[in-house]
Amino acid sequence: MSIRPLQEPAFLIxxxxxxxxxxxxxxxxxxxxxxxxxxxxxxxxxxAALDRLxxxxxxxxxxxxxxxxxxxxxxxxxxxxxxxxxSETARLRANAAAAARRLGLADA
Amino acid sequence: MSIRPLQEPAFLIxxxxxxxxxxxxxxxxxxxxxxxxxxxxxxxxxxAALDRLxxxxxxxxxxxxxxxxxxxxxxxxxxxxxxxxxSETARLRANAAAAARRLGLADA
DNA sequence: TTCCATGTGCCGATTAACGGTATATAACTA
DNA sequence: TAGTTATATACCGTTAATCGGCACATGGAA
Numbered sequence: 001m002s003i004r005p006l007q008e009p010a011f012l013i014x015x016x017x018x019x020x021x022x023x024x025x026x027x028x029x030x031x032x033x034x035x036x037x038x039x040x041x042x043x044x045x046x047x048a049a050l051d052r053l054x055x056x057x058x059x060x061x062x063x064x065x066x067x068x069x070x071x072x073x074x075x076x077x078x079x080x081x082x083x084x085x086x087s088e089t090a091r092l093r094a095n096a097a098a099a100a101r102r103l104g105l106a107d108a
Numbered sequence: 109m110s111i112r113p114l115q116e117p118a119f120l121i122x123x124x125x126x127x128x129x130x131x132x133x134x135x136x137x138x139x140x141x142x143x144x145x146x147x148x149x150x151x152x153x154x155x156a157a158l159d160r161l162x163x164x165x166x167x168x169x170x171x172x173x174x175x176x177x178x179x180x181x182x183x184x185x186x187x188x189x190x191x192x193x194x195s196e197t198a199r200l201r202a203n204a205a206a207a208a209r210r211l212g213l214a215d216a
Numbered sequence: 217t218t219c220c221a222t223g224t225g226c227c228g229a230t231t232a233a234c235g236g237t238a239t240a241t242a243a244c245t246a
Numbered sequence: 247t248a249g250t251t252a253t254a255t256a257c258c259g260t261t262a263a264t265c266g267g268c269a270c271a272t273g274g275a276a
Contacts (some may be wrong), residue, residue, distance in 0.1 A: 004231080005115075007113075007231095010204060010232085011195065012240075014207075018211050019210050023254080028254095035202070036202075036229095041255075042234065043235095044233080044257080046236095046255095048256095067251085069240080069241070070253065072254075073254090089211065091146075092200045093201075099200075103126050103197065105197065106247065112233085117264070127244070131224095136223095150265060151225075152227080152264080153263080153266090157263080157264085178272070179224065180222095180223075180224095180269080181223095208261055
């Protein structure tokens with residue numbers, strides 16, 4: 001359980017859940033929306049990431065419901081997950097600012 | 109040659125080279141500095157990444173020199189490398205902004 | 217004299233995402 | 247009616263990239 005930087009899919013999953021509990025498929029569509037269609041999570045990526053993030057105590061199962069015989073498992077951020085997303089956001093900002101400065105981009 | 113998102117080490121290597129040509133060890137110390145000591149590149153990570161980024165035409169060898177019998181191989185960003193760093197920076201900013209908005213952080 | 221800085225390079229292990237497939241039902245479309 | 251899309255979770259083999267350590271070599275500092 002090292003404190004490695006989150007990859008983009010995991011980061012966006014946490015970001016999606018920062019707005020409130022959501023189930024797997026809902027996260028999938030939400031991530032596509034908040035990334036303007038750039039990131040489309042594959043089923044393998046999504047559910048594997050949910051398992052890993054849950055093991056790491058960044059997420060936990062909120063509740064489960066059955067809609068039309070189909071299971072919906074809702075996840076929510078734990079306090080640690082929220083803290084982690086906050087620090088990861090700071091990391092992205094710092095890296096983007098460092099690159100912007102050296103590239104001579106606006107608001108470096 | 110997919111267009112996957114850059115990992116943090118690769119991103120910071122390009123960032124380091126955005127300031128001008130630099131050799132491996134110089135990049136290593138530079139990255140530690142611009143990340144405020146948070147990222148310390150291992151030799152394995154650094155030279156493997158330089159090889160990959162060179163194969164991907166994001167970097168190229170600027171020149172080589174011998175200092176005290178010791179080789180220094182300088183790399184520089186290609187135009188494609190600079191373009192890539194620019195788009196990666198935009199990606200980081202967009203992701204950070206999306207998370208900041210949902211976390212209720214300042215300047216979301 | 218031993219450690220640290222400088223410098224490049226190789227290699228096995230680990231991790232996480234990719235990409236596809238499986239399973240199932242309902243709704244929409246050609 | 248047949249095929250595709252949307253909803254929903256799960257498994258699995260492959261690939262990519264970093265981690266972590268070791269090797270080799272020199273020069274200077276503690």
